[in-house]
Amino acid sequence: MNAAWMLLLLLGVDSFARTFEQANDAYARQAYAEAAQGYESLIAESIEDSVVFFNLGNAYYKLDRLGCAIANYERALRLDPGMTDARENLTRTLLKTRRKLNAPAPAPWARNLFFWHYDISHDATRVLAAACWTLFWALLAVRLWRKLPYLHGAIIAAGVLALAFGGSAWVKAHPAQRAVIAVEHVALRYGPGEQEEVVLYTPEDGGRKAPADLFDGDRVRVEARRDGWVRVATSDGARGWAPENALVFVTPPYNRPPEDAGAIANTEEAST
Amino acid sequence: MARGMSIAILAALLMIGAVAQPSVRVVVDSTTVATGEPFAVRVTASGERVSRPVIPHVEDLVINRTPSGTSQSMQIQFINGRAVTNQVHEWVYYATAKREGAITLPPISVRIDGKDYFSEEIQLTAQEPAPPQVVTPPPAPGRPQRGAAPSTPDGQKEITWDDVVLVECTVDKRRAYQGEPIQLTLSIWELQYWGLTIRYTGPRSFDMPKSEGFYALPPEQRRRVASRNRFDYEVQEFTQRLYPMRAGMLDISTWSWQGMATVMAQFGPKTHSYRLTTQPVTIEVLPLPASPPGFTGAVGRFRVQAQVSARDTEQGVPVELLLRVSGEGNPDAIGAPQLPALSWAHVSGQLSQVEPDPAGAAGFTKVFRYTLSPHEIGEHAIPPIPFCYFDPASERYRTEETRPIALRVAPPREGVYASADHPAAPQYRADIEEDIWSVKPVAGRLRIRGGSVALPTTVVVSPPLLWGGFFLFMRRRRRLLTDPEYARKYYARSRGHKRLARVAASPEPVEELYRALIEFLADACNVNAAGLTSEDVRGLLEGRGLRDEAAENLVKILRACERDRYAAAKLSPAEMDALTRAAVSCVDRLEEALLKGRAS
Numbered sequence: 001m002n003a004a005w006m007l008l009l010l011l012g013v014d015s016f017a018r019t020f021e022q023a024n025d026a027y028a029r030q031a032y033a034e035a036a037q038g039y040e041s042l043i044a045e046s047i048e049d050s051v052v053f054f055n056l057g058n059a060y061y062k063l064d065r066l067g068c069a070i071a072n073y074e075r076a077l078r079l080d081p082g083m084t085d086a087r088e089n090l091t092r093t094l095l096k097t098r099r100k101l102n103a104p105a106p107a108p109w110a111r112n113l114f115f116w117h118y119d120i121s122h123d124a125t126r127v128l129a130a131a132c133w134t135l136f137w138a139l140l141a142v143r144l145w146r147k148l149p150y151l152h153g154a155i156i157a158a159g160v161l162a163l164a165f166g167g168s169a170w171v172k173a174h175p176a177q178r179a180v181i182a183v184e185h186v187a188l189r190y191g192p193g194e195q196e197e198v199v200l201y202t203p204e205d206g207g208r209k210a211p212a213d214l215f216d217g218d219r220v221r222v223e224a225r226r227d228g229w230v231r232v233a234t235s236d237g238a239r240g241w242a243p244e245n246a247l248v249f250v251t252p253p254y255n256r257p258p259e260d261a262g263a264i265a266n267t268e269e270a271s272t
Numbered sequence: 273m274a275r276g277m278s279i280a281i282l283a284a285l286l287m288i289g290a291v292a293q294p295s296v297r298v299v300v301d302s303t304t305v306a307t308g309e310p311f312a313v314r315v316t317a318s319g320e321r322v323s324r325p326v327i328p329h330v331e332d333l334v335i336n337r338t339p340s341g342t343s344q345s346m347q348i349q350f351i352n353g354r355a356v357t358n359q360v361h362e363w364v365y366y367a368t369a370k371r372e373g374a375i376t377l378p379p380i381s382v383r384i385d386g387k388d389y390f391s392e393e394i395q396l397t398a399q400e401p402a403p404p405q406v407v408t409p410p411p412a413p414g415r416p417q418r419g420a421a422p423s424t425p426d427g428q429k430e431i432t433w434d435d436v437v438l439v440e441c442t443v444d445k446r447r448a449y450q451g452e453p454i455q456l457t458l459s460i461w462e463l464q465y466w467g468l469t470i471r472y473t474g475p476r477s478f479d480m481p482k483s484e485g486f487y488a489l490p491p492e493q494r495r496r497v498a499s500r501n502r503f504d505y506e507v508q509e510f511t512q513r514l515y516p517m518r519a520g521m522l523d524i525s526t527w528s529w530q531g532m533a534t535v536m537a538q539f540g541p542k543t544h545s546y547r548l549t550t551q552p553v554t555i556e557v558l559p560l561p562a563s564p565p566g567f568t569g570a571v572g573r574f575r576v577q578a579q580v581s582a583r584d585t586e587q588g589v590p591v592e593l594l595l596r597v598s599g600e601g602n603p604d605a606i607g608a609p610q611l612p613a614l615s616w617a618h619v620s621g622q623l624s625q626v627e628p629d630p631a632g633a634a635g636f637t638k639v640f641r642y643t644l645s646p647h648e649i650g651e652h653a654i655p656p657i658p659f660c661y662f663d664p665a666s667e668r669y670r671t672e673e674t675r676p677i678a679l680r681v682a683p684p685r686e687g688v689y690a691s692a693d694h695p696a697a698p699q700y701r702a703d704i705e706e707d708i709w710s711v712k713p714v715a716g717r718l719r720i721r722g723g724s725v726a727l728p729t730t731v732v733v734s735p736p737l738l739w740g741g742f743f744l745f746m747r748r749r750r751r752l753l754t755d756p757e758y759a760r761k762y763y764a765r766s767r768g769h770k771r772l773a774r775v776a777a778s779p780e781p782v783e784e785l786y787r788a789l790i791e792f793l794a795d796a797c798n799v800n801a802a803g804l805t806s807e808d809v810r811g812l813l814e815g816r817g818l819r820d821e822a823a824e825n826l827v828k829i830l831r832a833c834e835r836d837r838y839a840a841a842k843l844s845p846a847e848m849d850a851l852t853r854a855a856v857s858c859v860d861r862l863e864e865a866l867l868k869g870r871a872s
Contacts, residue, residue, distance in 0.1 A: 016718045017717070020714060028711075042718065047719070047721070048719055049718045052714075054711070054712060055711040055712060058711050085712070088709060089709055130731045133731070133735060136735070137736055141739050144743060145746065
């Protein structure tokens with residue numbers, strides 16, 4: 001991976017910039033499918049830039065692929081939580097989805113421990129962790145040289161901050177897998193396979209027991225992957241298996257959305 | 273004269289000791305008291321050793337047996353030429369009459385100098401209390417007082433509880449058109465008076481009166497000071513803009529204020545609870561007359577302005593058209609004005625935002641943004657854009673128009689969008705699309721996933737490594753400062769070299785060479801250099817297991833030096849030079865050998 005990265009640097013990344021500009025140009029010409037293709041090719045070439053994801057989200061929005069748009073806005077916000085344009089476009093896109101389902105919440109331990117880090121970008125946490133780490137050792141060195149008042153407190157504070165920001169950076173680098181439904185409709189099943197029955201569940205906010213149907217733009221947490229199927233959970237308590245090609249993953253490794261946004265599975269058999 | 277004065281003072285002091293006659297006296301504020309209202313009973317006793325008064329039980333009075341105040345003073349009086357000392361004690365008790373009619377306060381006893389003394393009994397008349405509205409707390413003399421002294425219009429210093437807090441609900445008009453702004457003002461008047469505290473005890477959430485059928489903006493709060501009935505008040509005002517949504521008689525409901533006022537009266541605090549309610553307000557809302565085409569719902573008085581982000585553009589490069597509607601009215605009721613059809617440009621949807629009046633007045637500006645994408649080259653004009661609204665003051669519809677705007681559209685430049693040298697192409701600047709924020713250019717290079725791990729590793733590993741180096745450096749430094757043996761061995765070689773370098777220039781080179789080698793060896797072996805001879809050095813080196821060539825050479829050099837010192841065989845300069853070079857080599861090798869020996 002490291003060698004490949006160096007090779008890319010040596011070959012020059014200007015070709016990426018050219019592809020990006022061509023995609024932007026296609027977008028300006030309202031050739032949104034071509035623009036999306038261009039941005040997708042950049043992502044396939046290991047580009048991970050919040051602006052690329054944002055622009056790709058816009059292209060999908062224009063193509064009325066809401067799930068793909070939401071996934072890419074989420075990707076942009078994961079890299080740059082302060083990107084207000086992406087946040088506003090995401091909100092606007094979510095309002096167009098059928099169920100306007102909330103995003104699955106992070107694990108309780110992460111929510112309680114890192115409640116403060118959701119608005120800080122990954123880069124910022126890394127820089128802060130490095131700064132606190134360096135400061136911690138610098139203060140330890142000062143302590144070797146001379147005893148100063150409040151030095152112990154400052155060392156402990158720098159150490160704690162370094163741990164906190166380091167932990168935050170690690171959690172951000174290893175996020176819980178999330179995905180967005182990118183087809184019109186998909187039904188969750190009890191197991192990985194078309195032969196499995198459709199899940200029946202009672203939403204957490206009340207209501208009758210119903211088939212676990214997911215629609216374009218619904219955000220899910222990925223719990224397991226097996227044989228082209230993914231076990232997902234929604235914020236309203238539905239849990240089951242969905243075909244992998246019906247989803248766009250928010251977290252790496254990134255996948256391409258399905259070509260056809262039509263229904264992959266339906267619930268008619270479950271309803272009957 | 274001075275002597276006479278001294279004798280007089282001495283005589284006066286000698287005469288102190290005579291004591292005044294003990295006495296007990298009881299006074300009350302007034303012999304006419306109100307039932308249920310506390311009054312003060314002051315007990316004064318004078319004597320040398322005074323005990324606390326014994327308060328008797330009285331059926332018709334409640335007397336607080338714990339004094340609310342005590343004081344003690346000493347008087348010296350000269351009576352018939354004798355100095356008389358007098359201790360005066362005072363206790364204040366509060367009592368309350370239980371019933372109306374005549375009540376007797378019996379004598380109160382105080383033990384003075386071991387004897388009981390009694391006060392006179394006091395006849396009290398208890399009456400029904402005065403109406404509760406009347407409070408007469410005169411301001412304490414000399415104390416600060418906010419505002420003018422409160423007084424009733426007839427000049428008496430008297431405030432009723434009704435004057436303390438007032439609540440009002442007012443509107444600026446009782447008759448309005450549908451959509452016309454109405455100002456609702458809720459005022460709470462709090463009397464400014466020293467010692468008066470007013471506390472709100474109502475629900476924690478402050479709600480404005482219910483106004484069904486109105487569109488209400490969030491209330492605003494302000495404070496001011498005003499006079500009313502010759503009293504000074506601090507007025508807390510909540511103003512809210514209401515817009516009637518339908519015609520008919522619309523009600524603004526009652527509103528309640530709940531609180532408590534406490535005043536510091538002469539005999540303790542007095543408290544009064546309030547629950548004040550405003551009157552409901554009814555507004556007659558008139559329907560709007562039949563509207564002309566182009567009316568989007570604006571009611572009030574407005575101005576309209578238009579501007580473009582650029583007067584010169586290129587074919588296909590959009591410009592932003594801003595339409596500003598300023599005035600007073602309900603901003604949410606103002607719809608987007610319809611732009612006239614432009615044959616030379618495509619107009620895409622609008623986005624609006626409301627900006628408050630910078631002057632802080634009730635006005636606002638609503639900005640509508642349109643994107644114009646010109647597709648025809650040449651000189652064009654955006655014609656006047658009409659904006660129709662209903663003016664309640666003149667009770668008719670009015671139409672304001674923007675000024676026409678000229679726009680020059682040039683042919684597109686070749687490859688302007690695809691050029692990497694043109695990152696901020698104009699289409700990116702007009703960054704608001706129909707309903708979402710538009711695509712962006714990238715500042716700098718695109719970021720690649722993963723990236724190098726060298727930098728993070730360096731950042732993580734470098735600080736502890738640097739600290740480790742610094743730790744070793746500081747440990748050695750500390751040892752050099754605290755361990756002389758270590759310091760001598762550590763510096764032996766460098767010192768030896770320095771001294772050997774000075775040999776050639778020395779007036780006594782043989783002596784210098786000898787001393788340099790002896791001191792090097794003394795430092796390296798941590799022994800005293802004084803009196804060491806070549807034989808001692810041989811023994812020293814053999815004792816440390818050094819019998820190699822370097823040791824032999826060192827001994828030989830020292831012997832040559834000794835021969836030069838004590839025998840007639842003087843060394844020539846060439847011999848001296850050879851000896852010095854041999855000594856340098858010996859020092860290096862011996863240092864290594866000694867280090868090796870230490871290590872083994």
